[in-house]
Amino acid sequence: MARFLARRILELVIVFFGVTFVIYCAVFVLPGDPIAALGGDRPLPESVQQQLRMQYGLDLPLWQQYLNYLGGLVQGDLGTTFTGQSVSEQMASRWPTTITLALTAWSLTVIISIILGLAAGLRQGSVVDRSVLLGTIIAESVPIFVVGITAQYLFGIKLGWTPIAGVADGWPRGYLLPALIIAIYGLAGVSRLMRGSVVDTMQSDFVRTLKAKGISRRSIVGVHVMRNAAAPVINVLAIQLGGLLGGTVVIEAIFNINGVGQLLYKAIQDQQGTLVVGVATTLVFIFLITNVLVDVLTSVLDPRVRND
């Protein structure tokens, strides 16, 4: 186990440096000058632009800029944006929001997809089964912004049940509707996987044995089927959690949720290099760590994976 962990952590470090460098270069080679763009269609005076370029080290060659950036990073300094705001402060105010939103969405995915998967899997071929299969396809094929804006209009404006914008109402009122919409997009995959898993397990030998022993259906499903069917689903769900953190951009925009997704989107548009690298690196990091955790979890659940 220790070797397994050490290897994964070493991988983490390598990926970390690789990713920061690639993202840094990617932002750098984007066409155009971010300083000139600061003023939009009312350009800043040339002397001001020069001063800003000097202040933010944009007149240096790429490798030197990257080394400066890394130097700061090692000391825990993520740098500043081109308007002089601290990158870590910008992120610190937004991470809690995004994490809350993603966790809420994820929990909803877990609860709803397990229920749907169980309901469909236990009654294979029934009306319930067919409606779950059809319903999840429909839900997933409608683009997320259509669902988002429609739901916002219906629940926010027409019915007035949920806030239209922002999370000022706190958890859960402010988060529930956007989280539910995000959850819909995880539902299809997970509930189908759950359904397949349940179907397989229900047909396995040990379940037949249990039935033959006269154990109640409720106990078979609740204890034995659930545990066995859950293993592959947990894997997918955990990976989804990592993806969710970065995948809330559209919903954050529609519901005016000041999260990391919004920050990243705006940063790319304005070519705020340090901000893009900061946010993207953190996202990559979270994704990597979730993956390591999943691997560890799986190897605990299923010792066969650990044999390497």
Place this chain on the structure above:
Amino acid sequence: MRGSLKSALAVSALSAIVLTGCSGAEPGDDEQSPADLVIGSADPVPNLTPGRQTNAFGLTMSIFSPLTFLDGDGELSYVAAESVESDDQIHWTITLRDGWTFHDGTEVTAQDYVDTWNTVAYAPNAFENSGQLSVIEGYSDLNPAEGEPSTQELSGLEVIDDLTFSVTLDRADSQFPIELSQAQTAFYPMPQSAFDDLQAYGQLPIGNGPLALTGAWVEGEPIIAEKYEDYAGEEAAVDQITWVPYTDRLTAYTDALAGNVDIARVPANRMKQVADDFDEDRLYSFAAPGISYLGIPYWDERFEDIRVRQAISMAIDRDAINDALFGDLNAPATAWTPSIMPGNPDGICAEYCEYDPEGAAALLQEAGGFEGELTLHFPGGAGHDDLYNAIANYLRQNLDVEAIARPSVGWAEFGEDRNSKVLDGPFFSRWGALYPSQQSTLRAMFSAAPNCTNCGGEPIAEVEAALNDADATGSEDGTAYVRAQELIAEQFPIVPLFEESYSFVTSDRVAQMTASAVGEPVLTEVLLAGN
């Protein structure tokens, strides 16, 4: 795991109840007292220093008072200044009104203005709005082309006494009193305490205006300003204004629809729809000193013939586009500056700004046609797609050219390609003036050293001379600038498209809202229903 199904069901049932049953505050909640105004703003504000802000005009104009003010009719009045006078349009004397104080209680003096302007103009401070001061003598010394400036003070400024200071300009400029008006925020004064920590001042600006901030601004949090009791000017009609930050304009607009926000700007992609969404008395559309053009890549010889440029202009149905895309809120341009400018020569573009598909095709034929693909360039991600696709359609249909519209990745790419003359077709061009004088737009677009590089087409030497002449001899009525526009009309360097309007929607609490001459509502004078 016994019972897990049951508990899962319970949780989901619970969430369903929360989702459907929890009906909270009704729209238009009456938690606020009647004279509190809530503004939805979608522009990120990195810094609130008036010399630095580029998109917090409503807030800056509420907590600061300008030297001069131009109302919606273009009428000039004096606010913080008692007079702004000159005999030769070069040497100006500004006299301040007595008894004005900053929100920290200190008196507003001539020294404060001089110190502030020196700070704004000093290149190493990199103040975004420093260009507004460029007409003052000594600005170029503080902003050398290379290296550090050798001095920290504008040579053109001199304090005469506590309430009087003189300003010497680089050249004669009859428009100077107008340049001191409300939207040129670089001219606003800062108290002495600001200079100790400019960064902190940017979070908590202390102004001389009718409202004062209640606390330092925190990113992503609402900003609140309350009535400043010792304000020496005309008392504000509102007691408090709260600016609520939104990540985009559409969300702020939607929240105004629900009645949670009193005033929000209409996003570009809702202009067509806004009349359906809001009652007439909740929609305000103010003529703005902004104008859009189709820029011409004068470095491309295919556009050298004036008839090609005129043909492009005549092939575009401005009325139809205005109706289809802007809900008739903008207006087709008929000159090279918008008609809100005093003395604007409306209609000087004549038949070349009118839709005439046959005439356009004939004119292009006469000029020898157009070779190759005609690509329209515009900055992507800013909501201009529909407009440029529409223009490309008109050019394709009426001129029989292969016209396509191509967005750039963002501002940065577009700006650089334009500045370095890489664009190979007509492109997005616009100027939003900060003071309502033809001079502002003409100088920014058509002077020898335009603020907007390559935006105004091939430079015309006579225009520069006509501008200098108008600056020296003109007055606030603006008629002196007509000559420059005549010269532009003769050469037709770029194609005027639309005069802009800034449109706002309000909650039903707002009874009356008026705009000043810069198209922005005067927030401190908004009248609320029942007050």
